[in-house]
Amino acid sequence: MSDLAIELQDVAVCYRVPLHPTLSLKQYAVQLLQRKAAARDCWALQGVSLQVARGTALGVVGANGAGKSTLLRVLARVLRPVSGRVRVRGSVAPILELGAGFDMELTGRENIMLGGAMLGQSRQCMERKLPAIAEFAGLNGFMDAPLRVYSTGMVARLGFAVATDVSADVLLVDEALAVGDIAFQQQCLQRLREFVARGTTLVIVSHSPALLATVCTHALWLAGGRVQQCGAAQPVLAAYQQAML
Numbered sequence: 001m002s003d004l005a006i007e008l009q010d011v012a013v014c015y016r017v018p019l020h021p022t023l024s025l026k027q028y029a030v031q032l033l034q035r036k037a038a039a040r041d042c043w044a045l046q047g048v049s050l051q052v053a054r055g056t057a058l059g060v061v062g063a064n065g066a067g068k069s070t071l072l073r074v075l076a077r078v079l080r081p082v083s084g085r086v087r088v089r090g091s092v093a094p095i096l097e098l099g100a101g102f103d104m105e106l107t108g109r110e111n112i113m114l115g116g117a118m119l120g121q122s123r124q125c126m127e128r129k130l131p132a133i134a135e136f137a138g139l140n141g142f143m144d145a146p147l148r149v150y151s152t153g154m155v156a157r158l159g160f161a162v163a164t165d166v167s168a169d170v171l172l173v174d175e176a177l178a179v180g181d182i183a184f185q186q187q188c189l190q191r192l193r194e195f196v197a198r199g200t201t202l203v204i205v206s207h208s209p210a211l212l213a214t215v216c217t218h219a220l221w222l223a224g225g226r227v228q229q230c231g232a233a234q235p236v237l238a239a240y241q242q243a244m245l
């Protein structure tokens, strides 16, 4: 088996951004038929090549709109690039944008079962794991309440607890820790370090270089959809921080 968990070769992602506000689906359909649905191309990633060895903890930094979430969507196979090659070896557990994959009308318990199913876990298996997940998320009194009554941090706790309960080969984390309180952040970082120690490959996006420095061995700096720098965590994070000041 290859020592590379992730290989990207010249990956490009382009979004279509509508130029005019559309009032209704019907209007949009009419515009589309008349070929008037004007849109602008937004290149979120361009020429991105990357090799990540197994067991690496890669921190991803970059300004707002640099393409970090897009990169994680590509790795999670939520998004297909318009060109380039993507190879991710092994099972993938993604914690993408806040609440992604959750149903706000379902209870915490139901969402745990749903999240587990999406990660390929059986119902019985998830039922066994439920108490430990609720315990880790610190949501014991809220398991039967719908997610819409949770605070932002509570939703993030649940997302992190579910995705990290399954041991995947590659763990993708997008900003999931930012809205958690300090105690939960520490608890999550500890869990992430344990994963990495066991050989899991971690790709984590954060706006806090200080947080990334505590868990990452390597770092990737994206700017305008392109790789600005990639290498050992410390120098890349320092260069990014310097450039942002």
Ligand SMILES: Nc1ncnc2c1ncn2[C@@H]1O[C@H](COP(=O)(O)OP(=O)(O)OP(=O)(O)O)[C@@H](O)[C@H]1O
Pocket: 015, 016, 017, 042, 043, 044, 062, 063, 064, 065, 066, 067, 068, 069, 070, 071
């Ligand atoms: N669904 C979408 N449709 C159209 N354009 C999008 C979409 N998602 C992202 N973009 C555009 O792609 C670019 C990269 O966005 P992305 O979300 O990957 O940035 P990011 O680095 O995660 O930013 P942030 O730090 O704000 O989370 C931005 O210019 C954004 O406007």
Ligand SMILES: [Mg+2]
Pocket: 068, 069, 070
């Ligand atoms: Mg983002």
